Amino acid sequence: MSITPEKLKYCNSHEWAYVADVSTGIATIGISAFAVEELTDLVFMALPKVGQTVTAGGEFGEVESVKAVSPMYSPVSGTVVDIHSALVDKLETLTVDPYNEGWIIKVKMSDPTELDRLLDWETYKKQCSH
Amino acid sequence: MAIDEALLQNVESDWPIVIRVYRWERPTLSLGHFQRIDDRIEHPLLRELPWVRRKTGGGAIVHDQELTYSVLIPTRDDNPAKGHSEPLYRAIHSAFVEKLRSLGWNAELSESCTCSTSEGRNTDPFLCFLRRSPVDIIIGDDKILGSAQRRSARGLLQHGSFLLRRSQCTPGLNGLLDTKKKSTSLKNLRDDWIADASNHAACDTLSEDEMNGWCELAISTLKAGMSKRVEVNWKNGRLSDLI
Numbered sequence: 608m609s610i611t612p613e614k615l616k617y618c619n620s621h622e623w624a625y626v627a628d629v630s631t632g633i634a635t636i637g638i639s640a641f642a643v644e645e646l647t648d649l650v651f652m653a654l655p656k657v658g659q660t661v662t663a664g665g666e667f668g669e670v671e672s673v674k675a676v677s678p679m680y681s682p683v684s685g686t687v688v689d690i691h692s693a694l695v696d697k698l699e700t701l702t703v704d705p706y707n708e709g710w711i712i713k714v715k716m717s718d719p720t721e722l723d724r725l726l727d728w729e730t731y732k733k734q735c736s737h
Numbered sequence: 738m739a740i741d742e743a744l745l746q747n748v749e750s751d752w753p754i755v756i757r758v759y760r761w762e763r764p765t766l767s768l769g770h771f772q773r774i775d776d777r778i779e780h781p782l783l784r785e786l787p788w789v790r791r792k793t794g795g796g797a798i799v800h801d802q803e804l805t806y807s808v809l810i811p812t813r814d815d816n817p818a819k820g821h822s823e824p825l826y827r828a829i830h831s832a833f834v835e836k837l838r839s840l841g842w843n844a845e846l847s848e849s850c851t852c853s854t855s856e857g858r859n860t861d862p863f864l865c866f867l868r869r870s871p872v873d874i875i876i877g878d879d880k881i882l883g884s885a886q887r888r889s890a891r892g893l894l895q896h897g898s899f900l901l902r903r904s905q906c907t908p909g910l911n912g913l914l915d916t917k918k919k920s921t922s923l924k925n926l927r928d929d930w931i932a933d934a935s936n937h938a939a940c941d942t943l944s945e946d947e948m949n950g951w952c953e954l955a956i957s958t959l960k961a962g963m964s965k966r967v968e969v970n971w972k973n974g975r976l977s978d979l980i
Contacts (some may be wrong), residue, residue: 620890645821651771673870674795675822675886676770
């Protein structure tokens with residue numbers, strides 16, 4: 608099933624989180640189409656290792672567009688359980704499909720209530736239009 | 738350059754915009770944030786150079802007969818760095834183009850790009866000055882100024898390198914003073930030191946006075962470029978006032 612942007616929760620810093628099955632406590636994390644457009648041509652991405660812990664609002668990786676390096680911030684706290692390593696060699700996927708094929712990491716959440724602090728689609732959209 | 742990194746790590750929203758222009762004590766290679774140090778092995782003249790890694794992206798730079806600049810912009814509501822990278826590059830680079838054209842050089846913004854998003858970063862040349870990105874400053878086929886950025890939640894750091902003369906470490910890369918002016922008329926020149934620099938184009942190295950003169954020109958041009966994006970009351974400051 609395709610994930611649409613309306614189903615996601617967002618950080619101010621343009622990362623998104625999606626929980627497919629609440630019982631697993633696993634959030635899939637990526638960056639929004641707006642972020643990809645702002646960054647323009649992406650040339651490199653550095654990802655964390657599986658097993659690494661991340662904190663909500665803390666850096667989990669870096670992305671380099673044409674001569675600008677930007678950190679990526681985790682929307683939730685927890686442990687990285689999967690990384691999309693194939694994405695690093697095919698960053699154009701983020702332009703084509705940032706919400707499905709362009710997922711970046713999966714995190715086993717230590718505190719799922721952190722999701723409640725994230726922005727919904729409508730609020731995030733308004734932020735991007737400013 | 739470590740000071741730039743420290744400034745970005747510590748920047749607060751109430752800090753001023755900070756411009757720095759500096760030179761290096763000895764020829765040094767700085768790598769873009771994601772570049773591999775092993776890649777310099779392919780370049781015999783660069784192997785023995787001391788090296789550092791920048792926080793900003795882009796290609797490797799030999800800091801020799803050049804000036805390095807940094808601009809630090811704190812994150813706040815009137816943030817002139819919000820959004821795309823390109824407007825800030827364009828504002829600063831356009832100011833340099835205007836200044837250099839007024840001095841007789843046929844400087845312009847590059848429209849070409851060597852970057853490849855489909856085949857990965859390895860297709861890009863190792864050296865920044867062999868790469869072409871939109872709004873790099875070129876004179877003919879020679880790139881004489883390029884910049885790179887790093888963004889964080891706290892602020893934005895932009896580095897740039899203004900290549901004044903070719904380095905013995907990169908003899909194929911012409912600097913500004915190795916290029917020809919579009920006109921021999923110097924009537925637009927207001928500063929004697931620039932005329933001196935131009936008339937001694939065969940010299941291998943720039944004198945202290947010449948370097949200092951170019952430093953002053955770079956600072957005033959950076960201020961002019963930034964002022965296109967945001968209103969700033971510039972003043973000379975001390976790093977100890979910030980950190």
